[in-house]
Amino acid sequence: MTIVTKLQVPVYRNYIGGQWVDSSSKEQLESRNPATGEFISYAQKSTVQDVEAAIDSVYDAFQQSDWGYNPKRRYEALLGLAHKMEENLEHLARVLTMEQGKTIRESRMEIAGSIDTLKYFAGAARTVFGRSMQLEPNNFGIIVKEPIGVVGIISPWNWPALLMVRELAPALAAGNGVIVKPASLTPAISVEIFKLIAAVPEFAKGIVSIVTGPGRSIGAAMGKSKKIDMISFTGDTSTGKSIIELSTSNIKKLALELGGKSPNVVFADANLDKAVPLIGRSIFISAGQICMAGSRVLVHESIKDEVVSRLKAYAEHLNVGNGIHETSDMGPVISQSQLDLISEYCEIGRKEGTIITGGYRLTGEEFDKGFFFAPTIIDHLAANCRVVQEEIFGPVLAVQTFANDEEAIALANGTDFGLSAGVWTADLNRAMRMSKEIKAGTVWINTYNKNFPEAEFGGYKQSGLGRTRGVDGLMEYCETKHIHLEL
Numbered sequence: 113m114t115i116v117t118k119l120q121v122p123v124y125r126n127y128i129g130g131q132w133v134d135s136s137s138k139e140q141l142e143s144r145n146p147a148t149g150e151f152i153s154y155a156q157k158s159t160v161q162d163v164e165a166a167i168d169s170v171y172d173a174f175q176q177s178d179w180g181y182n183p184k185r186r187y188e189a190l191l192g193l194a195h196k197m198e199e200n201l202e203h204l205a206r207v208l209t210m211e212q213g214k215t216i217r218e219s220r221m222e223i224a225g226s227i228d229t230l231k232y233f234a235g236a237a238r239t240v241f242g243r244s245m246q247l248e249p250n251n252f253g254i255i256v257k258e259p260i261g262v263v264g265i266i267s268p269w270n271w272p273a274l275l276m277v278r279e280l281a282p283a284l285a286a287g288n289g290v291i292v293k294p295a296s297l298t299p300a301i302s303v304e305i306f307k308l309i310a311a312v313p314e315f316a317k318g319i320v321s322i323v324t325g326p327g328r329s330i331g332a333a334m335g336k337s338k339k340i341d342m343i344s345f346t347g348d349t350s351t352g353k354s355i356i357e358l359s360t361s362n363i364k365k366l367a368l369e370l371g372g373k374s375p376n377v378v379f380a381d382a383n384l385d386k387a388v389p390l391i392g393r394s395i396f397i398s399a400g401q402i403c404m405a406g407s408r409v410l411v412h413e414s415i416k417d418e419v420v421s422r423l424k425a426y427a428e429h430l431n432v433g434n435g436i437h438e439t440s441d442m443g444p445v446i447s448q449s450q451l452d453l454i455s456e457y458c459e460i461g462r463k464e465g466t467i468i469t470g471g472y473r474l475t476g477e478e479f480d481k482g483f484f485f486a487p488t489i490i491d492h493l494a495a496n497c498r499v500v501q502e503e504i505f506g507p508v509l510a511v512q513t514f515a516n517d518e519e520a521i522a523l524a525n526g527t528d529f530g531l532s533a534g535v536w537t538a539d540l541n542r543a544m545r546m547s548k549e550i551k552a553g554t555v556w557i558n559t560y561n562k563n564f565p566e567a568e569f570g571g572y573k574q575s576g577l578g579r580t581r582g583v584d585g586l587m588e589y590c591e592t593k594h595i596h597l598e599l
């Protein structure tokens with residue numbers, strides 16, 4: 113539970129063993145509103161000892177409760193949480209906007225997506241079963257799916273509710289015990305969801321914990337821990353690589369959802385009235401701080417000028433402002449350091465190509481206390497430019513041009529990432545060929561950013577390992593055992 117200080121700013125505690133507890137460090141993380149700079153909450157700056165206590169308590173709950181053997185209980189728990197989140201949707205959306213900065217409309221969408229994910233995996237909890245087969249006369253194989261054990265979930269700050277729930281729901285549905293470490297910039301929304309978990313009696317006591325604090329110490333301790341059987345990590349590719357190194361101690365299972373540099377490929381016959389607003393939205397939603405951001409647009413040379421001029425008009429018409437206002441289309445970025453990083457990339461882009469619009473921090477009365485950046489488009493870029501190759505994680509769109517299908521495929525596949533892509537054309541044969549050739553976990557044809565809990569999501573190349581969502585996403589959290597019976 114939270115306690116309230118004299119300043120009426122909540123202080124969030126860790127939830128371990130079914131109890132709300134303070135960290136042994138007595139230190140706190142501060143959350144500030146990235147639109148206004150105001151303090152909105154404090155959370156525990158936990159220590160390695162706190163994480164170890166959480167791991168032990170989840171392990172005990174997993175061993176001692178019927179959680180791993182009782183799919184109906186898991187179904188009821190996840191559905192119970194979905195209902196609690198529905199009752200609190202507006203409150204959660206407001207906390208999310210105040211802590212993370214995204215617009216209130218995006219926050220409602222994120223919470224609604226989390227609820228949908230919980231409902232899907234609540235049902236899926238009752239489908240975790242294997243198969244049986246006759247292998248020889250009098251010999252039968254029974255393939256069973258079992259929970260892995262104790263799962264550590266390490267989440268990022270950009271979609272902190274959905275990306276935590278996207279892993280928590282299948283991990284629990286499969287019967288595991290879970291410890292969550294949310295990003296240090298967004299503990300409040302994560303603990304608010306745990307307050308609702310604590311109010312659902314069907315969760316086995318202690319089966320799920322949250323410990324807030326810095327990734328470099330407590331996230332790394334989770335990566336190293338021999339008592340954690342699996343780490344599910346969503347975040348930056350470089351952090352993902354360090355998790356791979358840390359996890360060698362007990363060859364723990366890993367699921368990694370990492371960065372992206374996703375292209376929208378626009379052919380001459382595309383319906384631009386539909387394509388341009390969706391491509392614009394794909395990069396400017398959440399101020400570009402989204403793994404599947406359409407951060408590159410590859411345009412056929414014959415329509416390049418028209419597409420760029422329409423995208424420029426789209427970017428310049430966006431109403432950038434405090435996300436809590438219903439009229440804002442794009443909020444601030446999360447922090448001063450993110451703002452500095454985006455500014456640096458724009459300076460690089462200014463040298464590598466031509467800034468068509470934006471490229472600067474927004475200033476003035478409404479903007480000065482927050483971290484607002486202008487929607488930016490950079491043109492005339494070669495394939496090896498840094499702003500084409502590197503994930504900026506801000507509202508910056510890189511434009512590239514192609515002359516034929518082969519060149520479009522080469523450009524689309526020409527980065528280390530492979531998370532998602534969009535293909536825009538009226539020719540379905542070409543669309544299907546492109547979707548086969550593009551090395552990405554999701555290819556949207558004539559749309560973008562459509563995600564469903566039942567459809568798998570994940571990365572090729574350095575965008576990740578394994579899949580989240582869907583049947584494969586559930587199976588990531590299961591062990592497979594062959595039981596052999598000879599009569």
Ligand code: NAD
Nearest residue numbers: 267268269294295327328331332347348351369370371403
């Ligand atoms: P990040 O890697 O900095 O942090 C992610 C989490 O890891 C945080 O909880 C952080 O505290 C923790 N962490 C940091 N260092 C750690 C360490 N050494 N050991 C263990 N844990 C550590 O990422 P971020 O800045 O929070 O998120 C942005 C990144 O996440 C972008 O690259 C984005 O593309 C990626 N992302 C990917 C997906 C996806 O589904 N593929 C979704 C959202 C975000």
